[in-house]
Amino acid sequence: MFSQGHSGANAYARVGVQTGVMGASPHRLVVMLYQGARQAVAQARMHLQQGNIAARGEAITKAISIIESGLQPALNKDAGGEIAARLDALYTYMSHRLLEANVRHSEEVLVEIDGLLATLEEAWMAIAPEAAKMAAA
Template sequence: MQFLSEEMIYQKTSQELTALLYEACLDNLESAISHINQKQFMEANKKLQNANDILQRLGVGLKYEAGIVADQLDALYNYMADRVIEANVTKNVETINEVISVLTTITSSWNEALKKKEHAAKLGLRKKAAAYEQHVMISPE
């Protein structure tokens, strides 16, 4: 994950911040696996707690008026948070890998939706510019 200044974070949309949270959660989970494999259980504990905190924040940030997708994401966040707690107690790498698998699927879908949204926004700006240009008179030199 790249270094982000506080100013850069304030310039991000809520959708971009969500993508950053997904990435940070995945980083923490992968770090936890590495620490478990090296028998550094205190460090693994910290990384798993960080991942759980991120999952909780993702759940709090949902807009439930968005409909069934928000409800389904909430259920997935809660499931993953429960599995992270279980993995932290048992230091079970397979459980962490399960969470990584689910979160990777969500992350790739989220990022794909962001790309489509950005593309649609760029097309919208082009259409607005084209509409404006139709009404501009160019004087001959």
């Protein structure tokens, strides 16, 4: 009985995310990627604390996937120059550290990666007005 209601709620949430993605600006999509990665890291921390190894691994895999399949490919290395190159290196570092966190059961590393993602998300949000101006032009 509960599983049907829960799957309905999950389906509703997926539709909400899909709708948000379809209507989002490129700038907003990057924000959503940062938020998704941070949420996955938070889930990994929770599962680590609860001793739920499989769920922790899934959450870490999701965070790595968001970084490697979402954030890194979004970089424009030609136009972004040194900043894009440094972000690319940072994303690679974060992916490696997340793998290490999974193998070593390290909450400290998860906290480190969440801090890096939070800093990047905050910086990205700070340029929102400029991104809106560029999109309007």
